[in-house]
Amino acid sequence: MSGLLEGKRILVTGVITDSSIAFHAARVAQEQGAEVVLTGFGRMSLVERIAGRLPNKAPVLELDVTNSEHLDTLADRVREHVDGLDGVLHSIGYAPPSCLGADFLAAPWEDVSTALEISAYSLKSLSAATLPLLGQGASIVGMDFDARVAWPAYDWMGVAKAALESTSRYLARELGPKGVRVNLVSAGPVRTMAAKSIPGFGELEDAWGDKAPLGWDVNDPAPVARSVCAVLSDWLPKTTGSMIMVDGGVHALGM
Numbered sequence: 218m219s220g221l222l223e224g225k226r227i228l229v230t231g232v233i234t235d236s237s238i239a240f241h242a243a244r245v246a247q248e249q250g251a252e253v254v255l256t257g258f259g260r261m262s263l264v265e266r267i268a269g270r271l272p273n274k275a276p277v278l279e280l281d282v283t284n285s286e287h288l289d290t291l292a293d294r295v296r297e298h299v300d301g302l303d304g305v306l307h308s309i310g311y312a313p314p315s316c317l318g319a320d321f322l323a324a325p326w327e328d329v330s331t332a333l334e335i336s337a338y339s340l341k342s343l344s345a346a347t348l349p350l351l352g353q354g355a356s357i358v359g360m361d362f363d364a365r366v367a368w369p370a371y372d373w374m375g376v377a378k379a380a381l382e383s384t385s386r387y388l389a390r391e392l393g394p395k396g397v398r399v400n401l402v403s404a405g406p407v408r409t410m411a412a413k414s415i416p417g418f419g420e421l422e423d424a425w426g427d428k429a430p431l432g433w434d435v436n437d438p439a440p441v442a443r444s445v446c447a448v449l450s451d452w453l454p455k456t457t458g459s460m461i462m463v464d465g466g467v468h469a470l471g472m
Contacts, residue, residue, distance in 0.1 A: 220250030221450045226299040228347060230256040230280060231308035231360075234263075235270050238360060238407055239308035241442035247272045249446055254298050256280035282309055282339035291346040302350040304449035307343050307359040310336040316373035324373050332373050337380035344388055344399070353396035356449045359385055361401040361460060363468055369421060382460065389458030398457040400448050404441040405433050405464035429465025 229243040232255045243253045253275045257264030261279055268275045276298045281287050295302065312332035315324045340359050351357075362371070364378035371378075382401060389399040406422040426433040444463040447453065462468045 220248065221452070222246050222304075222446060223250030225251040225303040225449070226254075226301060227251045227304040227306065227449060228254050228256065228295060228302050229275075229306045229308070230343065231306075231310075232257050232264055232267055232277075233260075235267050236408065236438070237308070238404065238438050238441055238445075239306060240267060240271075241438040242306055242308070242445040243275060244271055245439070245442040245446045246449065247275075249450075251304075251446075251449075252299055254278065254295055258282075282342050283334055288342055288346040292349045295347070295350055301352060302347055302355065303352070304356045304358070305343065305347050305351070306445060306449070307340050307357065309339050309343070310360070310374065310377070312336065312372075312374040312377065318370040318372065321372045329373050329376075332377045333380055336374065336377035337384055340381055340384050341388060344392065344397075348392070348395070348397070351395070351397050354451060354454065355397045356453075357388070357392070357397060357399045358445055358448045359399075359401045360445075361403040362406075363403045363460070363462070363464070365468075385460075386458045393457055398453070400453075400457060401460045402441065402445050402448060403460045403462050403464065403468070404444075405429065405467060406435050407438045407441060408435045425465070425467060428470065429467050430470070431465040433465035433467070 227246050229239050231239045246253050255268055255275045255277045258281045264277050268277050278294050313328040315328045316332050344357055362378050364375050364382055368375055385399050385401050392399055406425055422435045441463050448461055
């Protein structure tokens with residue numbers, strides 16, 4: 218029996234540690250038959266080690282989404298490992314400390330603009346950089362945290378996620394005629410290194426399982442990873458510009 222992603226070529230960005238959603242999405246993709254290429258930024262020796270923990274060691278490319286040379290050469294560097302792409306996972310986000318869990322009104326524009334560029338505009342940058350590799354039926358998936366409400370501590374990263382959500386819809390409009398789908402997977406809190414860096418986010422994690430109708434385990438990234446792979450697959454051929462909610466049902470409650 219073939220896997221959901223049998224024969225697919227998938228680029229997974231934002232791998233930092235083996236607790237990251239990107240790592241687990243790459244793992245599930247390989248288990249479902251995909252050939253995976255990873256990108257990371259900074260501490261590349263660590264990313265290389267993490268790549269070795271996958272079922273099949275994946276090639277690793279350096280990608281700083283604010284570096285035009287990295288973006289301009291990305292397609293050629295990917296081609297050294299695969300001859301095209303069927304899917305791309307954007308799992309990239311960063312906000313300076315002043316933008317998270319502090320005084321929302323005090324964050325300077327220099328820091329806010331960094332958060333917006335890396336966490337939202339980069340979805341456009343990555344999509345444009347990989348477009349020469351994408352054919353009919355390809356799928357771009359971004360990782361989201363529902364930005365329709367104001368969360369404790371999330372502050373300007375929440376604003377960046379709102380921009381990410383809007384960006385995905387405009388990309389869906391632009392890339393649909395080329396046969397490329399663009400969607401977001403909005404995940405409940407998962408205990409990753411990125412989540413741990415947000416002051417006060419632990420309180421949100423602690424309460425999530427009690428609120429979720431289906432329950433929620435912040436230490437289990439598998440439901441999110443499997444959902445990402447479903448959106449990367451051919452099984453949602455006419456779904457684009459959408460947010461797929463993977464949060465145990467919290468988004469549906471008026472709480």
